[in-house]
Amino acid sequence: MSETTDQRTDETRATARPSRRALIGWGGAGLALGAVAAGGAVAMATGGESQDSGNEAGAVEFHGVHQAGIATPVQDRLHFAAFDVKTDDRAEFVQLLKDWTAAARRMTAGKTVGDGAYGGLAEAPPDDTGEALGLPPARLTLTIGFGPSLFEKFGLRERRPAALVDLPKFPGDNLDAARTGGDLCVQACADDPQVAVHAIRNLARIGFGKVAVRWSQLGFGKTSSTTPGSQTPRNLFGFKDGTRNIAGTETDRLDRHVWVGARDGGAKDAWMTGGSYLVARRIRMNIETWDRTSLQEQEDVFGRDKKEGAPVGKAKEHDEPFLKAMKPTAHVRLAHPDSNGGITILRRGYSFTDGTDGLGRLDAGLFFLAYQRDPRTGFIPLQRKLSAHDALNEYIQHVGSAVFAIPPGVRDANDWWGRTLLSEEA
Amino acid sequence: MSETTDQRTDETRATARPSRRALIGWGGAGLALGAVAAGGAVAMATGGESQDSGNEAGAVEFHGVHQAGIATPVQDRLHFAAFDVKTDDRAEFVQLLKDWTAAARRMTAGKTVGDGAYGGLAEAPPDDTGEALGLPPARLTLTIGFGPSLFEKFGLRERRPAALVDLPKFPGDNLDAARTGGDLCVQACADDPQVAVHAIRNLARIGFGKVAVRWSQLGFGKTSSTTPGSQTPRNLFGFKDGTRNIAGTETDRLDRHVWVGARDGGAKDAWMTGGSYLVARRIRMNIETWDRTSLQEQEDVFGRDKKEGAPVGKAKEHDEPFLKAMKPTAHVRLAHPDSNGGITILRRGYSFTDGTDGLGRLDAGLFFLAYQRDPRTGFIPLQRKLSAHDALNEYIQHVGSAVFAIPPGVRDANDWWGRTLLSEEA
Numbered sequence: 001m002s003e004t005t006d007q008r009t010d011e012t013r014a015t016a017r018p019s020r021r022a023l024i025g026w027g028g029a030g031l032a033l034g035a036v037a038a039g040g041a042v043a044m045a046t047g048g049e050s051q052d053s054g055n056e057a058g059a060v061e062f063h064g065v066h067q068a069g070i071a072t073p074v075q076d077r078l079h080f081a082a083f084d085v086k087t088d089d090r091a092e093f094v095q096l097l098k099d100w101t102a103a104a105r106r107m108t109a110g111k112t113v114g115d116g117a118y119g120g121l122a123e124a125p126p127d128d129t130g131e132a133l134g135l136p137p138a139r140l141t142l143t144i145g146f147g148p149s150l151f152e153k154f155g156l157r158e159r160r161p162a163a164l165v166d167l168p169k170f171p172g173d174n175l176d177a178a179r180t181g182g183d184l185c186v187q188a189c190a191d192d193p194q195v196a197v198h199a200i201r202n203l204a205r206i207g208f209g210k211v212a213v214r215w216s217q218l219g220f221g222k223t224s225s226t227t228p229g230s231q232t233p234r235n236l237f238g239f240k241d242g243t244r245n246i247a248g249t250e251t252d253r254l255d256r257h258v259w260v261g262a263r264d265g266g267a268k269d270a271w272m273t274g275g276s277y278l279v280a281r282r283i284r285m286n287i288e289t290w291d292r293t294s295l296q297e298q299e300d301v302f303g304r305d306k307k308e309g310a311p312v313g314k315a316k317e318h319d320e321p322f323l324k325a326m327k328p329t330a331h332v333r334l335a336h337p338d339s340n341g342g343i344t345i346l347r348r349g350y351s352f353t354d355g356t357d358g359l360g361r362l363d364a365g366l367f368f369l370a371y372q373r374d375p376r377t378g379f380i381p382l383q384r385k386l387s388a389h390d391a392l393n394e395y396i397q398h399v400g401s402a403v404f405a406i407p408p409g410v411r412d413a414n415d416w417w418g419r420t421l422l423s424e425e426a
Numbered sequence: 427m428s429e430t431t432d433q434r435t436d437e438t439r440a441t442a443r444p445s446r447r448a449l450i451g452w453g454g455a456g457l458a459l460g461a462v463a464a465g466g467a468v469a470m471a472t473g474g475e476s477q478d479s480g481n482e483a484g485a486v487e488f489h490g491v492h493q494a495g496i497a498t499p500v501q502d503r504l505h506f507a508a509f510d511v512k513t514d515d516r517a518e519f520v521q522l523l524k525d526w527t528a529a530a531r532r533m534t535a536g537k538t539v540g541d542g543a544y545g546g547l548a549e550a551p552p553d554d555t556g557e558a559l560g561l562p563p564a565r566l567t568l569t570i571g572f573g574p575s576l577f578e579k580f581g582l583r584e585r586r587p588a589a590l591v592d593l594p595k596f597p598g599d600n601l602d603a604a605r606t607g608g609d610l611c612v613q614a615c616a617d618d619p620q621v622a623v624h625a626i627r628n629l630a631r632i633g634f635g636k637v638a639v640r641w642s643q644l645g646f647g648k649t650s651s652t653t654p655g656s657q658t659p660r661n662l663f664g665f666k667d668g669t670r671n672i673a674g675t676e677t678d679r680l681d682r683h684v685w686v687g688a689r690d691g692g693a694k695d696a697w698m699t700g701g702s703y704l705v706a707r708r709i710r711m712n713i714e715t716w717d718r719t720s721l722q723e724q725e726d727v728f729g730r731d732k733k734e735g736a737p738v739g740k741a742k743e744h745d746e747p748f749l750k751a752m753k754p755t756a757h758v759r760l761a762h763p764d765s766n767g768g769i770t771i772l773r774r775g776y777s778f779t780d781g782t783d784g785l786g787r788l789d790a791g792l793f794f795l796a797y798q799r800d801p802r803t804g805f806i807p808l809q810r811k812l813s814a815h816d817a818l819n820e821y822i823q824h825v826g827s828a829v830f831a832i833p834p835g836v837r838d839a840n841d842w843w844g845r846t847l848l849s850e851e852a
Contacts, residue, residue: 077646079779084786126721129713130664130732131777134657178784193646197662197779201788205717212786218779220503220619220644231560236623238556291555291631306556351557353505353623353644354780358604360510360638362627 058191059137062108064409065274066259069141070346070371071248073227075189078219078350079196080280080367081204082147082182082402083211090154094422096210100144100186100203101416107199110137113206129205131198138192142199144417145278145404150183159421161269163260163277163374164405170387172397179282179400182214187278187369189348193218215400217282217367219350226346231317232309236285236351236364237395239302240309241331243317246346257344257378258371260408271420274408276371279345279379282352282400285365290395301391303330329391340385345370345378365396375403484617485563488534490835491700492685495567496772496797497674499653501615504645504776505622506706506793507630508573508608508828509637516580520848522636526570526612526629527842533625536563539632555631557624564618568625570843571611571704571830579609585847587695589686589703589800590831596813598823605708605826608640613704613795615774619644641826643708645776645793652772657743658735662711662777662790663821665728666735667757669743672772683770683804684797686834697846700834702797705771705805708778708826711791716821727817729756755817766811771796771804791822801829 054060060068087093103113114127151160186203190196197218204213223235228247232240246253255261260272290298299305303312303326311321311332326333337344348371353364372378387393407418480486486494513519529539540553577586612629616622623644630639649661654673658666672679681687686698716724725731729738729752737747737758752759763770774797779790798804813819833844 126664126717126724126732128664129662129717131660131662133660133664133733179781194660194777197646197777197790201662201713201717201790204788205714208714208718213782213788214786216779216781216788218644218646218781220623220646234557234559234620236555236557236627238554238559287555287627288631288634291627292634307559351620351623353642355605355642355644356639360640362630362639362642364623364627 054137054139057110057137058139059109060139060141062105062142062410063412063415065411066276066409067141067143067406068108068409069143069187069189070258070276070348070406071226071246071254072139072141072189073248074222074224074348075139075141075196076191076222077189077193077196078222078367078369079188079193079200079216080219080369081186081188081200081216082214082280083184083186083204083207084214085150085153085183085211087210088153090422092210093154094418096207097144097418097422098416099206101410103202103206104142104144104199104417105410105413107132107202108137108140108142110135110140113202129198129202132195135192135195138190138195140188140190140195140199142203143187143189143278143406145185145187145406146418146421147182147184147402147404149181153183154422156421159268159271161272161405162265163269163272163376164403165376165380167279167375167380167401167403168384170383170398172387172393173401174397174399175401176282176399179215179217181402182404184211185278185280185402185404193220217352217400218354219352219367221351223349223351223366224347226348229318235349235366236287236353237290237298237302238306239298239304240317241302241304242347242349243309244336246344253344254346257373258346260373264373272405272407273420276373276406277375277378278404278406279368279370279372279375280400280402280404281368281398283366283368284363284397284399286361286395286397287364288361293395300327301329301331301395303327303332327391329389331386331390331392334386334390335382340382343378343382345372345382371406480563480565483536483563484565485535486565486567488531488568488836489838489841491837492702493567493569493832493835494534495569495613495615496684496702496774496832497652497672497680498565498567498615499674500648500650500774501565501567501622502617502648503615503619503622504648504793505614505619505626505642506645506795507612507614507626507642508640509610509612509630509633510640511576511579511609511637513636514579516848518636519580520844522633523844523848524842525632527836529628529632530568530570530625530843531836531839533558533628534563534566534568536561536566539628555624555628558621561618561621564616564621566614566616566621566625568629569613569615569704569832571613571832572844572847573608573610573828573830575607576609580848582847585694585697587698587831588691589695589698589802590829591802591806593705593801593806593827593829594810596809596824598813598819599827600823600825601827602708602825605641605643607828608830610637611704611706611828611830619646643778643793643826644780645778647777649775649777649792650773652774655744661775661792662713662779663716663724663728664732665724665730666743667728667730668773668775669735670762672770679770680772683799684772686799690799698831698833699846702799702832703801703804704830704832705794705796705798705801706826706828706830707794707824709792709794710789710823710825712787712821712823713790714787719821726753727755727757727821729753729758753817755815757812757816757818760812760816761808766808769804769808771798771808797832 112128188196188199226248309317312325349368538554614622614625652674735743738751774795
């Protein structure tokens with residue numbers, strides 16, 4: 001069964017189950033429903049479910065050792081936002097992270113942000129913007145990250161992890177400052193784009209005056225899979241790329257290549273244990289040029305056949321590639337772990353199309369998202385090689401870039417995003 | 427059953443059926459498949475299916491008296507493009523319309539654009555960009571339109587329909603020239619965004635050198651329904667708007683308000699019989715301001731309750747509204763046919779989120795699409811009233827605008843988009 005079919009089945013299963021409306025207890029004209037939903041107690045998604053698979057209502061568990069949205073099977077749609085911090089009051093910033101965590105906990109469970117103001121207090125500003133009412137949780141995950149510039153604030157300079165380096169300038173980079181960097185990021189993934197957009201919008205709303213959106217990116221279709229054995233979705237070049245991605249069930253590979261270990265970076269960086277590092281790159285594809293290229297050239301550039309996604313000379317996407325059969329500049333050959341001393345990163349990229357570029361061309365491409373244990377031994381050496389030699393460079397340009405430390409997961413209902421970094425206790 | 431559930435069911439049904447891959451006859455390593463798909467004969471979707479419901483493979487019939495994508499039940503996702511014509515050679519333009527028609531016929535049936543070059547001629551440029559391979563038709567519809575500026579070319583000035591007027595400047599308009607106008611438009615709607623993006627991209631590719639994309643818009647979520655009795659999806663204000671939309675099955679209302687009649691505009695405009703007129707408006711929503719507004723104010727602005735979407739004082743979305751119970755500036759009251767001498771338009775709008783605006787705010791809103799028999803008695807008088815009085819104006823701004831004549835449908839496999847306007851025969 002293809003992954004596409006898997007996902008659609010998930011989505012259907014979700015819609016057949018209690019909707020957001022039902023979860024928050026609305027019904028009929030519902031003027032007194034505050035009483036039903038209020039009280040502060042937050043019923044969590046059933047604890048017996050794996051973080052990765054989503055429960056019967058289509059909710060992915062928010063709590064865990066690691067944040068959801070990394071090893072979680074890749075959802076269909078993305079809304080990603082980078083924020084700049086505007087407050088210089090550390091206590092206010094910590095309170096924002098606590099408020100965000102509470103909102104994320106509710107939204108990923110398919111609930112509204114607020115817990116009852118709608119029902120009883122019609123004059124109060126809504127606690128939730130409302131456009132996701134009636135929609136299922138849609139496997140929403142929310143994943144927070146801290147950019148290098150955050151560590152210039154709040155006396156955090158000494159806490160900046162050694163692995164959170166500034167990315168070097170790579171050959172061919174043409175970065176737009178307006179799509180680069182950010183003190184914070186939130187990755188919202190869901191099978192319904194309205195649910196992902198709703199989540200980012202409500203976090204921005206809660207953060208009003210304390211943080212501001214620096215840039216954001218909508219991803220309309222996933223290009224990666226973290227589901228074992230499934231087919232890789234096609235990117236806007238029409239190819240399956242990233243076939244050998246880490247599956248969410250491969251705990252050994254996740255521990256080796258994605259999750260920060262307890263001893264990584266020494267005692268100073270212990271707060272990152274169970275976390276990861278995210279590199280985000282907005283990669284514009286020159287699709288008009290690509291579309292006038294012959295099939296042979298396209299297949300040579302990737303080192304795969306276009307139809308099946310099989311490596312050169314092989315029959316199926318997941319067949320073991322024979323790298324020497326490919327041109328030395330083939331993308332698959334250059335990016336393969338065997339050509340890079342074993343470098344492996346977890347990719348969760350999405351295709352984007354953001355209107356036109358003013359020159360009659362679609363502004364389309366890949367919003368590349370890669371998680372890794374350490375960018376210094378992950379994305380950076382890989383991209384040094386690719387940016388220097390990859391035949392694909394003729395058809396792409398990196399136009400936005402950011403790197404974030406992804407803290408460990410929120411353990412339970414009392415925990416909050418960033419506690420291991422910012423808590424004054426112990 | 428809610429419309430959302432309906433749609434998901436459609437989507438699932440589609441994925442369980444032959445995919446694009448199967449339809450074009452690929453299998454295995456497939457080096458000789460040109461023979462299977464080639465030959466020029468285009469197998470059409472089963473003729474017994476209604477244009478509106480989609481066949482068992484999830485394909486909507488391309489041929490008909492009217493173009494699909496208007497009365498068709500609204501698909502989940504949109505990619506819309508406006509083009510400027512670059513050629514001044516009428517024969518070349520006509521050939522482009524024929525080529526586009528052939529491509530649209532194949533893509534809406536879930537096929538690749540080309541008919542075999544892939545299989546046998548590996549050195550030839552691909553006939554299709556490939557990113558939709560393996561995906562189902564996803565109820566793709568492609569709908570073409572002709573803007574006023576087209577009639578300045580190719581000696582068409584005398585053929586411009588009387589109803590295709592330039593839109594006046596409305597109070598509050600703040601139109602961006604880069605998102606306004608266009609000689610041609612194509613509306614691509616599908617349940618899978620990759621299928622809609624693929625279609626526009628391939629039409630742009632086929633048109634290279636003859637047309638150029640002027641602007642384009644991705645719509646991530648539908649805000650309208652043309653399915654009888656279904657609930658209206660929420661817009662980014664969190665409200666259900668457009669509840670009383672024309673259903674695709676209401677042939678009487680379609681004939682009265684949407685389709686151009688045989689005598690409309692006299693003999694000169696007879697080529698538009700069976701067509702329609704499309705008004706497209708990019709409406710930016712000031713969601714940050716809206717989100718700080720009280721629930722009472724929000725409900726007063728719309729004249730509906732937010733939860734159910736019921737008109738003021740009523741219980742359910744589809745209950746008959748009592749307009750005098752609403753504030754005089756309420757959106758529902760002002761837009762209701764009873765307040766406008768019966769004006770009724772068919773709406774197919776989509777929500778958009780296009781990153782940020784440089785001021786820390788999301789660039790989000792409604793891409794409004796309305797079909798009508800005559801803009802002079804449809805959108806224009808309605809928008810004159812709304813732009814002057816609607817309480818919603820405090821929270822929205824129209825930033826892009828276009829109007830197009832939508833020619834009648836393509837009758838059969840020998841017909842082509844625009845024939846009634848451009849054919850030299852009879």
